[in-house]
Amino acid sequence: MGSLRNVGVVGLFGYTILFFTFIYLPIVLIVAYSFNSDPINMMNWSGFTFDWYRQIFGLKNTVSENALYIESTEQLLNALRNSLTVAAFTTTIATVLGTATALGLYRFNFLGKKFYRVLLFAPMLMPDIVLGIALLIFFVGADVSLGLKTIIIGQCSFLISYVFIVVSARLAGMDRSLENASADLGADEWTTFRRIILPQAMPGVIGGALLAFIISMDDLVITYFISGVDTQTLPIFIFGMLRRGIKPEINAIATLMLLFSFAVASLGLYFRSRRG
Amino acid sequence: MSTSTLRGRRRSQLGILLGPASAFLAIFFLCPLLIMLVYSFLEPGLYGGAEWAFYPDNYGRILGFANPEFEDYDPVYISIFLRSLKIALITVAATLLVCYPAAFQISRLPDRWKNFALFLITLPFFASLIVRLFIWVLILKKTGFANMVLAGLHIVSHPLELIYTEGAIIVGMVYVFIPFMFLPVYASVEKLDWSLVRASQDLGANGFQTFWRVIFPLTLPGVVGGSIIVFIPALGNFIVPAVLGGAKVMMLGNLIEQQFLGARNWPFGAALAMLVMAAVLAILFFYIRFEARRGDDAPVLR
Known part of the structure; x- marks a missing residue:
């Protein structure tokens, strides 16, 4: 036995x-x-x-001239630039809106709060492809030309939820007695918010922003449908390369991307360990 | 006086905090989905786009009735749907099989190792999805790593066709969805009350009985949760089949993509997407029922 x-x-x-x-x-x-x-x-x-x-x-x-595999360095760098631009905007917008929403639900009670919370989960549970084509129909119908602008808007429509959830989790673990103490000591609401709530929520906000940044840099499906023909982000560039046949420098690109995301992820986990 | 202005101020604060996000999501999330729903009932335009006329045959082409003047019911669509369903379900089962035993082992490690193991499992989640899939192209293709190993060990004499099969799609999906399954399963396993397991053994249950009647039911919430968050992205997936299935294995996601970027039959594509959404909503409905029933049972168990 x-x-x-x-x-x-x-x-x-x-x-x-x-x-x-x-x-x-x-x-x-x-x-x-x-x-x-x-x-x-x-x-x-x-x-x-x-x-x-x-x-x-x-x-x-030393690769000979006739073995030039990559489409062009220009295209790659352009895709990288687009990805970083999109991620900068989406991270900012999603972090501000997601954090505001989390604070609103944390501080106030109102009719239909539960339902509102469920609604905020919906963008995360929606299959990518469904949201992608819904946004495509919407933008084309509204006569918005596809490009960086539409990618930013489209990504924010689900990134807000991710930030909301991370910040909410942080707020839920917060010590409410500090808030009461601050009010008892005569601080007005704004001071309490600035000096007590915000510093405590900050690790959650940073965590949410990092998550939004990583997901934005990596998003393929939704971006694929609403990027139009001229705008490529990094994942779309690589997806295109894969579809046309694999070339050896893609290994190097992939390695650099892995290195980058692991560095960002480690940074995030470092922040998390410090908060504990 | 002061209470009413206070209430007014609170209301405006709430408006400032929730207003922008609510407006954004109403316009750029709910509105597009509603338009897509309407679109799926419109007549396809001759050169892409849609005609403003009620046209249920988009669904008919998939489900078995159609307007014979324009297009026929083609069972290929339902078979693609069933194949996607099958691949998604196998993916869920395989991911569970991969993660469940590992979750047990890791939950029993000393804290330091446990945290390190969890770090190692979540880390790939942050790496680019397309990069992680691409690696499997290199592994599975005819001159790839898997065939090299198999040939080196003299298991096969000719390289096998590993890529561009349903199996390749499933392996790729399992690989990218591991963190989705592992974390909920692990959360359940971690909470498992081992005294119940010992009690079951003391009462004479054998290993299988203990697992099936005690351990599995207690970890079921994590299993169900993980299964759902793997199933949803697996069903409508089009990246994995596009990369690892090639043109040979088509899933619902690829069919939808074709309608939008190739065939330019948007209303039909919207109808297919509604099918994906209906399946997801059905699953979520059952999940909520499951959770509610579990909530009712909990006091009895206690």
Whole structure:
């Protein structure tokens, strides 16, 4: 009986190792192969090179002229610029509106509050593709030309909910007695808000903003439908590359993107650990 | 006097806090969805767009009645819907199978390791979805990593067709949806009262009985929650089938995309999207019923 139990424990442990291998082996592979010099078969290791990285930044490299794979560095940088522009706007708008909504629901009671809360969850549960085409029909019907503006609006329509939820969770864990103490000591509402509520809510606001930023940078489906023909964001650029056939420098692009998102995520988790 | 101005001030504060977001969501979330609903009942225009006429045949083409003058009922649409449903359900089951045992192991680790494990599981969620899918193209394609390993171990002599299959789509979806399933399941497992498990064993239940009658019901809320948040994005997904299914395996999402960006039959595409939304709403309805019933049962259990 005891040995059977051990088999179970060892089995579960082995399973968990496999679980993490499944998650991380692909990531390790892509990073490793981004340094592979074989331009034809990406999985055939033929030597170490920085060429693909040089290639995406438009630097001189040993890849011969007729093997120029990337569409153009210009396009890539343009897509990156678009993504950052969109993310800057959506993060700001969604953070302000989402935080305001969370504060409103935290401080006030009103008729239909529960229903309102459910309504705020709806954009997160809506399948991407449904919201994407609904926005496309809407913008085309309203005669708005598709581009950065429509992408920003479209992304905000679901990012507000994400920020709202993160900030609400933070507010729910807050100590209400501090607020009462502040009022008892004669602070007016604005002072209490500025000196007590806002500082306590801040980690939630930062967390919500980071989440909004990451989701915005990564959004593909909704952006795909409402970006129009001329505007590409980074995920759409890569999606297009994949559909046209895979080229080796995409490994390098992917590695850089992984590095970037892991850095942002670690930053977020660092903030969270500090608040605890 | 002061109470009425106070109330007025509170009302204006509430308006300032909730007004902008409410207006934004009313215009750019609810309004587009309503327009899409209306659109799905309009007649497709000859050159894209829609004619302002009631036209239920968009649904007819999918569900079995159609206007024979223009287009026929084609069972291919319902079969694509059923295939999407099947792939989404298998994805849910596979993700659960992958996450459930790992959640048990991780819940029993010492705190430091536990936090590190949770960090490792959530980290990929922050990485670009398209990048994570692309990796699987490299792994599954004919000259890819999986075939290299299989050939190296002499398991296969010819490279297998791994990519552009339903299996590839399912693997890709499981990979990207792991954090969605893991976190709710883990939350349930973490809360599991092990004294009940020991009680069950003391009372003579065997391993299977203990699992099926005690452990599984107690972790069911996490299982159901995780299943729903995996099922919803899986059903209407078009990125994963586009990347890993190629043109060979079509799902509902790809069909909808075609109607909007290829065939330019927007009302038909809107009708298909309504189908996705109906399925999601049905699932959420059952979930709310499940939660409500659980709420009723809770005092009895206690």
